Amino acid sequence: xxxxASPGPGWRQDDHGPAADxxxxxxxxxxxxxxxxxxxxxxxxxxxxxxxxLRKRMEEEPVRFLNRExxxxxxxxxxxxxxxxxxxxxxxxFVPNATAGVNTVLRSLxxxxxxxxxxxxxxxxxxxxxxxxxxxxxxxxxVVTSVPFPIDSPDRIVEAVVERVTPKTRLALLDHVTSPxxxxxxxGRLVSELAGRGVETLVDGAHxxxxxxxxxxALGAAFYTGNCHKWLCAPKGAGxxxxxxxxxSQVRPLSISHGANSPRADRSRFRLEFDWTGTSDPTPYLxxxxxxxxxxxxxxxxxxxxxARNRATALAGRATLxxxxxxxxxxxxxxxxxxxxxxxxxxxxxxxxxxxxxxxLQDALLKRFGIEVLVFTWPALSTRLLRVSAQLYNTSAxxxxxxxxxxxxxxx
Numbered sequence: 001x002x003x004x005a006s007p008g009p010g011w012r013q014d015d016h017g018p019a020a021d022x023x024x025x026x027x028x029x030x031x032x033x034x035x036x037x038x039x040x041x042x043x044x045x046x047x048x049x050x051x052x053x054l055r056k057r058m059e060e061e062p063v064r065f066l067n068r069e070x071x072x073x074x075x076x077x078x079x080x081x082x083x084x085x086x087x088x089x090x091x092x093x094f095v096p097n098a099t100a101g102v103n104t105v106l107r108s109l110x111x112x113x114x115x116x117x118x119x120x121x122x123x124x125x126x127x128x129x130x131x132x133x134x135x136x137x138x139x140x141x142x143v144v145t146s147v148p149f150p151i152d153s154p155d156r157i158v159e160a161v162v163e164r165v166t167p168k169t170r171l172a173l174l175d176h177v178t179s180p181x182x183x184x185x186x187x188g189r190l191v192s193e194l195a196g197r198g199v200e201t202l203v204d205g206a207h208x209x210x211x212x213x214x215x216x217x218a219l220g221a222a223f224y225t226g227n228c229h230k231w232l233c234a235p236k237g238a239g240x241x242x243x244x245x246x247x248x249s250q251v252r253p254l255s256i257s258h259g260a261n262s263p264r265a266d267r268s269r270f271r272l273e274f275d276w277t278g279t280s281d282p283t284p285y286l287x288x289x290x291x292x293x294x295x296x297x298x299x300x301x302x303x304x305x306x307x308a309r310n311r312a313t314a315l316a317g318r319a320t321l322x323x324x325x326x327x328x329x330x331x332x333x334x335x336x337x338x339x340x341x342x343x344x345x346x347x348x349x350x351x352x353x354x355x356x357x358x359x360x361l362q363d364a365l366l367k368r369f370g371i372e373v374l375v376f377t378w379p380a381l382s383t384r385l386l387r388v389s390a391q392l393y394n395t396s397a398x399x400x401x402x403x404x405x406x407x408x409x410x411x412x
Contacts, residue, residue, distance in 0.1 A: 008321045011242050013081050023393040032366070033320035033398050035373045037389035038207065038339045041230040050290035051235050054283040063393045066279070070181035073286050076277055080289040085226070086215035088187070091248070093241045094285040100208035100254065101225025102127045102173065106134045108251045109171065113139030117260050118199070120147045120161065121380035122133060122178040131173055143169070149381065154186040162193050169199050173281060177207035182339035182387060184212065207231060210295070211307065222247050223265040231338065234291035237284035243270065298392060306392060310338035314390035315363070317399035318342065321388065324403040328383040335385050341387040344375070359384070361409060369405040
């Protein structure tokens with residue numbers, strides 16, 4: 001995961017160094033202070049150019065590309081992704097996003113009436129919906145444990161999860177980095193504690209690849225799914241699903257296609273089914289190696305340097321915003337990656353904001369100040385949260401600008 005000697009087209013030596021204007025490497029609107037990388041990511045120009053070259057190659061001769069070349073290209077892309085996330089490439093399957101990965105696992109596993117599926121109140125809403133769907137279909141029950149926020153220690157997370165395990169618990173769906181609160185869960189401890197109680201874990205790692213160092217194989221979880229379009233900065237439509245080898249016979253893709261009855265014996269059924277689920281654009285998957293190499297080339301220390309820089313930027317930005325809001329940091333520094341959230345108001349009077357697609361404060365920040373940031377009502381505590389991201393193109397001035405804007409706007 002170090003610096004690549006050949007980051008790819010779009011790179012120039014003068015892009016590097018402390019005075020580099022990192023934002024020009026992305027297509028971001030220069031009139032917007034973009035502090036919401038966490039929602040959908042943002043793909044650098046050079047990576048998009050690499051994807052476009054692949055698309056051109058595909059359209060020049062679609063049959064050759066999809067029938068003759070794609071299998072080998074996918075093998076190569078998975079190998080580079082596997083090295084990056086710490087997993088054997090044969091245990092990885094490309095999926096469009098982490099939500100698809102969660103659905104793939106949940107729709108594959110057999111559950112029965114009375115089974116319990118454990119999660120937390122920090123779970124991503126889309127994945128919680130998938131959990132509720134499969135539970136209702138099987139007559140099972142979703143058990144939601146409450147994790148406090150603000151929080152003083154990762155121990156509180158372990159305690160909250162473990163205390164809700166019963167003999168009926170069949171699976172735990174847990175976030176590696178929570179979407180609403182930006183907390184980095186002690187996922188290794190959680191997987192170990194649950195395994196000791198006979199419970200397998202499905203890790204929703206949507207935000208982890210590119211934000212945190214990963215060693216998925218060593219983690220020991222039965223299932224791990226992540227996005228490549230967020231912090232890894234690959235094109236939208238690139239995600240992955242890891243399935244531990246002993247569980248691969250149980251997991252089928254959401255779309256059953258030709259691999260289900262293929263007579264081939266040179267590849268696993270897992271590989272045959274997931275590598276072809278029907279005609280689609282595979283270039284987001286195939287561009288993942290370009291994203292790993294290019295983004296990893298932008299700082300002298302490669303990905304570790306980038307991750308450390310983003311984390312330091314996030315913590316400094318949080319400190320600025322907490323001073324402005326007059327609140328203490330809602331969690332210890334050790335529980336933060338490059339995504340931070342803080343409560344801005346906690347009362348029922350603003351509950352109507354949850355029914356809106358865009359919170360009024362978020363809308364005002366963009367329209368009046370040109371600042372894109374996430375503000376939302378979090379139903380778990382009836383609390384409105386302000387969530388900001390830190391990517392290479394962000395600077396301390398961005399958070400100062402947001403702090404100044406917040407002083408001029410009422411929280412409601």
